[in-house]
Amino acid sequence: MYYFCHVNVVQHFRINIIVSNICATGWFPLVFRPYTKFSIIEEVDDFEHSSQTYEKSASAMSLAKSLACLPCESSTSVKQKMVTRMELKRSIELRIKKRVKAQYLYGKYHDLMEKVIANASTLQDAYDVIRLNSNIDLASERDDLCFASMAEQLVSGKFDVNANSICMFSKSERKEPLVLPRVKLKVILEAIRVVFEIVYRPIFSKISHGCRSGRGHLSALNYVCKEINKPDWCFTICMNKEADKNVISKLISTMEERIKDDHLFSFVRGLFDAHVLNLTFGYFPKGHGLPQEGVLSPILMNIYLDMLDREIFGICMRHEGLGSNSDVSKGGQHSMLRSWIRRQMDNADSNKRLGDGLGVRLHACRYMDEIFVAVAGSKDIALSVKTDVTNFLRYSLNIDVKDCSDILPMHDGSCVQFLGTAVSVTAEESEAVKAVHKLKDKVRLFASQKKEIWDAGTVRIGQKWLAYGLKRIKESEIKQLKLSTPLLDHVAQFRKDGMKTDHWFKSLLKIWLQDVNARSEADEGIVLSKYIAEPALPPDLSESFYDFQMQAEKYVSSETAATLALLYKSSNIAGSSTSKDSIVTKMEAPISFIVRSLNRYGLINLQGFPRHVSTLILQENDLIVGWFSGLVHRWLKWYSEFDNFRDIKIIISECVRKSCIRTLAAKYRMHETLIEKKFESELSSIPMTEELETEMTSMTSSFENEDEALMYGISYSGLCVLSLSRVKVPSRVFNCFVFGCCVSSPSMYTLLVKERQKFPGWKTGFSPAIHPSLNGRRIGLCNQHVKDLYMGHISLQSIEFGALSK
Template sequence: MWTTACRRGPKCASYFLQRANFVPSTPVVHACRPSLELLRFYATNFLLEEAEDAGESMSQLQKRSTPPISLAKSLACLPDESSTPEKRRPLTRMELKRLIELRVKRRVKAQYLNGKFYDLMGSVVAAADTLQDSYDIIRLNSNVDLASKIDDICFKSLAEELASGNFDVEANTLMMVAKGRSKECLVLPKLKLKVIQEAVRVVLEVVYRPHFSKISHGCRSGRGHRSALRYVCQEIGKPDWWFTISMNKEADGNILSKLISEMEEKIEDARLFNFIHRMFDAQVLNLVFGGFPKGHGLPQEGVLSPILMNIYLDIFDREVFRICMRYEGISSDSADVKNGQRSKLRCWFRRQMKDCDDKNVNQSTDAVETRLHACRYMDEILIAVSGSKDVALSIKDEIIICLRNSLYLDVEDHADLFAVRKNSRGLQFLGMAVRLAAKETAALRAVNKLKDKIRLFAHQKQEIWDAMTLRIGKKWLAYGLRRIKESEIKSLGLSTPLLDQISQFRKEGMKTDHWFKDMLKIWMQDMNAKVEANEEIILSKYIAEPALPEDLRDSFYKFHKQAMEYVSSETAATLALLQSSTTNTESIPSTETTVMRIEAPINFIKRNLHRYGLINVEGFPRHVSTLVLQDDALIINWFSGLVRRWLKWYSEFDNFGDIKHLIVECVRKSCIRTLAAKYRMHEVLIEKRFELEQSGIPLTEDLETEMMTSDSPISDDDEALMYGISSSGLCILSLSRVKVPTRIFNCFVMGCTIASPSMYALHVKEKQRFPGWKTGFSTSIHSSLNRRRIGLCSQHVKDLYMGHISLQSIEFGALST
């Protein structure tokens, strides 16, 4: 009856509702299943008792008249109650790149047959759609909107030219020659070749990503810089010995042939391998092992270098697993027993090793507890061994022989084998210091806290004493100069025998100030004051302190001596307590008494702060002269980019408090003094004026909270797609007023068509040898890029400062075209 009334129209439906003593105040919504709509109407317009009675009557009517309908159909018939549709969040650069990679992945999977990929160059790379997608990835790397104007590139003709083999690789390269005496050259790809390289990179990533080893990190999805350090701390554990492997080799014909033969196991495509050979002959394929720190987004690293390096060094990863199985799988029965149970996997593996004779088994009994761990980030390798020193040395020799003979790499054999527990300085890996330290207990923290308080109190008293003696020394200096000047005026009658004796050393015609300074220099030479740091120490130590009462001097130095003795005694007692606790508790596992620590290189960071002009020789903040001519927003972005890199890289490290101290004491004050030098204003006034802009250089935790909550374009750890951007080094760009008549340049960033208002000069501060410490600044830029002029729009200068783009996004040959 109910459904019949609904089908007949609104009059019948309203008549039925009137008979049921329901007078709706809103129009009735007609549907195939009106019961849910009426229940919603009851809940909003009637009492609860009436709605329950009406629901029971309606359910009885439905049971008699209509068959049961599924919940999905009922929900499909419900109207949309939202008046305004929900706005979707715009996709980030990372999400857009993953969508593009997914489209390319489908094309690559279509070429898979019988365990191999066929004709990837002709069917996937040399396709207009793939080239368009790779160009979009380049624009996303350059932080350019995909809806903006594109360059004048015909992807269809480029695909035909590439498929026919007529694409000239050498014509699409740019040779950069170093200025000055050095004749170093760098070959960079132009835009068209860059598009093709990006397409090849995405294709190779799809093919080889599932086959890489778990010990491989760097330029991979989810396996970046942080994951490598996390693997060292959590997975490796507490080994007995460890060492790093340093190599220095530029790819030659043997390495390229080995790489191609390795790729032929999964890919059968002669045209793809021929194209790689052509790029290698044109010197545009910059494949260098150990030549420079990886992951800084520098142009000499290239686009294909990371994936090709991972493919080539995957041979090493498999060899490490074979060595691990040989040392861990073939051992005595005592090594297989753990918690009263025998390892079935080791027993099965031992049975499968047909080539192991009784001699090898007997030799393996010496390494009962041998464990081998490895972590590789691109070409930086860390090997950790749990066992005897002889076994660790034999493993090291086997790995070096494998790298030399099988992979044709030049390995430096002077790296020592370090004992993990006896090496307090730790090991350098990925630009950080990794070491095993004692776990700090509550009692130890209390002792260290009291010791730090006493040291701080003694330091404060020392500062007060130095300030007091310096003030006395300055007053003595001013008094002596005034008395000598007054002695020249004979009418005052202030001449004394002492002054007359001093004035005998004065030459004729010499002014009083110069004569007095010469006398002080002679006196300083007699006192041998050259060993002191500055004049203030001379006035305080050699002039003021000897004139003070002896009791006052003795009491102060006695207090300072007792404070230092207490600090040193507590330090020695703490070390003795830790050593006794470790010797008395040999049965306790090392995991309960020690912990792996990762620390940032504070001393090297301070050196770079001085090299880039943020601090002076004494360590005090100063203004950066090369930034004074730039806009206020760009100056602040330069300092903010440095802070953001430090917060991103070192937020999980154990000495992150020291990094925060550098941010507050050096970076922020240097930024304020740079703006003060630009406007010739006092620092307090500058800080008040730029209070809003200075929020990017924090005094508190504001920036950390902002970076955690905001959708930063570099927040993801997918180094395969964000290579060179997520950890790009900080480049210092000084504004160069270059007058170029009758010509307007666009921005040199690939994919950007905005006019460049200014020309900038790139300054190379240092060229560090591999491996280098990770400090937040560019550690290795090719010397040919020094003082190279580039045109950038204001947005991309900010992106380069903030780390949203890298130097790989800049087309250095745009000035010559």
């Protein structure tokens, strides 16, 4: 007999009873396949009525009871599972999305301000998003905000933007004010941002990156390096424009194509008039979460520059699909336009788009207001593309363009700055070239080792000479030696009456150092080696050593010239198909700028040696270690896939870790070895070189799960400097200045501005641009949020800088 069962949730336990009874009676085989719900219910009833014995039913009930416990246990485990703030944000956005979709009618969204934004539920959801951005548990204590009254003020138009914002000026100049929102205006801005994201995110172009789901900083760099792998010419376009009335009018007219809501647009205009929104093209500190960015600036910039994305798409079609060779080939089987349309529909062969022998190829990648364009073709085509893009920006979008970026040929190893990194195109080395380089490195390493041994030996000889001479002079005076030579008489005349032996010997050393011009040397060891030990060695020994060093240097330089000739020869092979396939695009971190920032923030001195950071000494131990580990965390996250990540590893182990140890040593006035043993567990968050690979594998999953559309301003926030400030404020207790945090602030901190880069700036791990009015600004923070700010879990946008003026 066959029983056809349909697995239904409602009949789950009844089916289990039937199966257990069938197995007990020996009715086999059972076949489970989809069937109708009514047939299974009927067979369940028939089988229950045909059951005769009480024992079978009792055993079946016990089995059902045992199975009934499984859903309870699974539900308990689900409740115990921690829900990340990313998942909470997605659930909140989904609730708002349902309200927005309900207003879609006849191809447009209607009355979003009145029906969606000015809704107590939406405002409360926006407040929850702000608290999640501040890394606060939603179940904790909340601010006393009345969302219903806020919604009524928005509907009636009585909400005062100026009264709910604070204007701050820099201490040096009062020409550049910074207007920051207070908590109520912050909630409204967040609600508007979420609504705009829901409306416009599905229509953005594929070349647009930044503040988008699945299209963030890393996706833009991966697109440039993995898909645009054979360009002939590359250039970037730098904008320079602060939003004025013309830009705002064009932005709103563009938004009116999808949204019909005069109330919403008038409110947006009021935000620009009050300078709460700062939309500046060409100086947008991408992804660093600084207060001057504003929560609406990223989405509004993407909406405005989406017109540029469409224009670039048309330029691509004109040059690739409607070029000079766009005529149909013999037989009518090939058309450039048809093949171009097919390539746009099918992205499977994206790696063959440039340099595949099918004519001109053009690719563009835009991250906010920074544009990277790659062209495979002649320089004239690249100039034409650049002219078309700049003219559209100037005359259609009213954006000025800095004419400072030249069109660079990528076949000669030129470097293009994009997204704070260096992008270059080089030829991949063959196995023969790698073998030659390996031998060259071995020779150079062997010569350097011999040089170190030679220097260490000569310095030791010079130190022994110095110690022996000082000892002899202390034991006996020159006059008491009863020796009269012109040299001893000349030395003795430098001793004045009453001068002690040590002072006299120091005077002799100063005279000798002046005589040999020792100030031009780097340190004392070189002086002892060059002027004391080496002249005393046998001439044959010194000549043989320096001849070996000269021959090694000659071999290395000649090998380099031979390798360059080999590369040049391989690049000019007939057909050049092999050399084209070996071309790769590389991403490199700006090591020189990173080292300069380390010096500016006090981690290293001018010579490059690590030192303690004086501004961190007064803080707690976990905050000190958190500041350094936050910098390492950013580097591991940003540069892990870069080609020169090996240099970042060396900086982490040789500079950052040692600087952290020396900061703790300066705080406790202990030796570095003792500090390293005492804080061994805390220092484990700053991995050494051999531990970086393990650290990267554990962090990869967390990087992939981040959504830049929901975590914008947090995922790529730069590290800033806070110094502990002891301020006595009588009869007043401050809460933490972070939005949504109701914990009392035990300490006041001063924000220090170390650098203010111009656009485009390099990505160094530190905040590249902070408004001058925030320099020296005192803020109250709890210990948890200080550590979150250091580790990059929150950004400066989460801090209410005007809390002291309330």
